[in-house]
Amino acid sequence: MNRQAQSALLFLLGAALWHAGTTDLYLRYVKAGLRPLLLAAAVVLVAAAVASVGYGWRRGRRGAGSGAGPGSGLGHGLGTDGPGADGHGHHAPHVSWLLLLPLLALILVAPPALGSYSATRTGTALQQPLAYPALPATGPLRLSVVDYAGRAVYGKGRTLEGRRIQVTGFVAVDRSGTPYLVRMALNCCAADAQPVKIGLTGAIPPVLQPDTWLTVTGTYTPRTEKDPVNGGPVPFLRVTEATPVPVPHDPYDESWNT
Amino acid sequence: MALTKSAPQEGTPHDEPGESAPAGPQGRVTSPLVLTLVLLLLVTFQAPVRRALSAPVMQSWTTVFVAVVVQALPFLVLGVLLSAAIAVYVPPSFFARALPGRPALAVPVAGLAGAVLPGCECASVPVAGALVRRGVTPAAALAFLLSAPAINPVVLTATAVAFPREPRMVVARLAGGLLVACVMGWLWQRLGRTDWLRPPRHAPHEGATRGETFWNSVRHDVMHAGGYLVLGAMAAATLKAVAPQSWLRTAAENPVFSVLALAVLAVVLSICSEADAFVAASLTQFSLTARLAFLVVGPMIDLKLFAMQAGTFGRAFAVRFAPATFVLAVAVSVLVGTVLL
Numbered sequence: 269m270n271r272q273a274q275s276a277l278l279f280l281l282g283a284a285l286w287h288a289g290t291t292d293l294y295l296r297y298v299k300a301g302l303r304p305l306l307l308a309a310a311v312v313l314v315a316a317a318v319a320s321v322g323y324g325w326r327r328g329r330r331g332a333g334s335g336a337g338p339g340s341g342l343g344h345g346l347g348t349d350g351p352g353a354d355g356h357g358h359h360a361p362h363v364s365w366l367l368l369l370p371l372l373a374l375i376l377v378a379p380p381a382l383g384s385y386s387a388t389r390t391g392t393a394l395q396q397p398l399a400y401p402a403l404p405a406t407g408p409l410r411l412s413v414v415d416y417a418g419r420a421v422y423g424k425g426r427t428l429e430g431r432r433i434q435v436t437g438f439v440a441v442d443r444s445g446t447p448y449l450v451r452m453a454l455n456c457c458a459a460d461a462q463p464v465k466i467g468l469t470g471a472i473p474p475v476l477q478p479d480t481w482l483t484v485t486g487t488y489t490p491r492t493e494k495d496p497v498n499g500g501p502v503p504f505l506r507v508t509e510a511t512p513v514p515v516p517h518d519p520y521d522e523s524w525n526t
Numbered sequence: 527m528a529l530t531k532s533a534p535q536e537g538t539p540h541d542e543p544g545e546s547a548p549a550g551p552q553g554r555v556t557s558p559l560v561l562t563l564v565l566l567l568l569v570t571f572q573a574p575v576r577r578a579l580s581a582p583v584m585q586s587w588t589t590v591f592v593a594v595v596v597q598a599l600p601f602l603v604l605g606v607l608l609s610a611a612i613a614v615y616v617p618p619s620f621f622a623r624a625l626p627g628r629p630a631l632a633v634p635v636a637g638l639a640g641a642v643l644p645g646c647e648c649a650s651v652p653v654a655g656a657l658v659r660r661g662v663t664p665a666a667a668l669a670f671l672l673s674a675p676a677i678n679p680v681v682l683t684a685t686a687v688a689f690p691r692e693p694r695m696v697v698a699r700l701a702g703g704l705l706v707a708c709v710m711g712w713l714w715q716r717l718g719r720t721d722w723l724r725p726p727r728h729a730p731h732e733g734a735t736r737g738e739t740f741w742n743s744v745r746h747d748v749m750h751a752g753g754y755l756v757l758g759a760m761a762a763a764t765l766k767a768v769a770p771q772s773w774l775r776t777a778a779e780n781p782v783f784s785v786l787a788l789a790v791l792a793v794v795l796s797i798c799s800e801a802d803a804f805v806a807a808s809l810t811q812f813s814l815t816a817r818l819a820f821l822v823v824g825p826m827i828d829l830k831l832f833a834m835q836a837g838t839f840g841r842a843f844a845v846r847f848a849p850a851t852f853v854l855a856v857a858v859s860v861l862v863g864t865v866l867l
Binding site: 269270272273274275276277278281285288294296297298302305306308309312313315316317319320323360361363364365366367368369370372373374376377379380381382383384385386389395398455456457458459460462497498499500 | 556557558560561564568569572575576579582583585586588589590591592593594595596597599600601602603604607688690737738741742744745746748749750752753754756757759760762763766770774775795796797798800802804805807810811837
């Protein structure tokens with residue numbers, strides 16, 4: 269790949285990162301806290317592309333005959349253009365072409381956040397909460413999937429008894445047909461995302477499409493089962509009402525990140 | 527590992543014969559042209575491409591792939607900027623003065639110096655490469671390469687947060703990481719041969735001004751290490767999307783096998799060292815020693831790192847260095863785990 273192509277690729281990569289960082293797109297892949305770093309990296313990539321074009325242009329004006337720089341020196345090892353194949357010394361190895369893939373995946377495909385496929389293949393990552401902060405005394409409780417599951421399993425439901433509870437997550441159905449309400453908990457990026465699951469019982473909607481986001485209203489039930497994948501505890505929620513909702517601003521639960 | 531080694535050839539369908547041939551500028555296929563054509567083709571056929579990627583497996587693969595790359599790129603860029611700054615603005619004499627003259631002493635000093643690079647493994651590879659090119663003895667640069675992602679404050683804080691009830695885990699991780707880095711450095715000093723390392727490049731990015739040299743170095747390193755990062759991300763996404771987790775459950779039952787299983791898992795998952803503690807914390811069915819092995823092995827060797835090391839130091843180096851690191855890291859984890867945990 270020669271200098272112009274490298275500059276173009278760097279510029280596009282920087283622009284794609286900037287696009288992902290300035291919209292909510294990046295939240296599908298990494299934690300919210302990475303945003304400043306993403307934008308800084310995008311700026312550096314674009315600056316490198318601009319600087320590269322600028323220096324190349326100046327070099328070209330100074331005279332093509334003088335020979336630009338020493339022999340390549342970059343052409344060692346696997347998949348390179350061959351050492352000193354040209355007089356410019358600015359060729360990147362063939363493996364650099366692979367940088368096109370994330371660029372295209374980000375711009376053309378923009379894959380969705382991890383959903384029911386990963387959730388049913390991975391065991392619940394529920395851990396004992398450090399504390400149970402006090403909840404509002406009246407009205408329906410709005411809890412996250414992680415909060416409900418922690419209070420139900422490790423707090424024995426003491427803070428939940430007799431309350432109307434609202435939880436938002438996406439639907440996953442495992443092989444035996446048990447419906448779950450899931451939220452993926454994320455620490456850094458989607459590669460380390462792990463599900464926390466709540467089993468649904470009671471007035472479950474007749475048709476449950478995996479990956480649809482629901483806000484479920486219901487009550488605590490002491491029923492707990494073992495996750496078929498890793499044996500982790502999965503509490504249940506007795507559903508009274510379920511309404512489809514749009515995908516939230518940040519599809520992952522980042523409460524473990526602080 | 528076969529995947530990583532064969533992929534560069536397979537993974538470059540856009541090779542054009544014209545580029546390696548020393549042909550004249552006229553009438554040949556140039557890489558900007560190929561780039562434009564590829565982009566145009568993909569934009570034209572984006573509907574079929576999207577349809578092919580809409581199966582759950584492929585979607586999950588693409589998400590993890592993009593996530594690993596997007597998450598690693600800022601740290602790669604940070605490492606590349608540092609390495610370019612070292613190459614351009616720090617004279618070689620600085621390192622000669624800063625590090626003890628005897629390599630045996632320089633190794634632990636460089637290992638401890640790793641604690642100040644606040645990044646993950648993607649940043650340490652280009653920096654270590656720049657150190658070698660700046661005349662730092664390879665043994666010391668390698669100790670830095672291994673220790674920087676394992677023992678820096680960011681990673682140790684994350685470990686403390688992930689194991690709130692096991693503060694010894696932080697101490698064990700620090701001790702294990704530092705020990706492996708130093709022993710690998712000394713091993714390299716005794717047994718390593720310089721011809722395994724790709725010969726240091728002589729002023730590869732030379733430009734008319736310091737600024738030009740700096741930006742040439744940045745561009746080269748991003749293109750180079752970035753390509754290998756993508757390769758590693760592809761391997762990690764494949765394993766994450768395909769390998770069933772029930773294997774882990776079987777492995778957790780045997781104490782010896784559980785250590786090995788988590789060490790291998792650390793290699794294939796290629797998780798950033800700033801996040802791996804949280805994953806380790808969730809693998810509750812495994813013993814603390816097995817989880818320590820996960821934390822010690824992960825930052826030192828994984829698929830993504832192997833690809834990047836091969837790109838920076840050469841393949842002959844990587845195929846020797848990576849397995850040795852793996853074996854030593856597992857052994858040290860077991861040792862530290864028995865003593866401390």
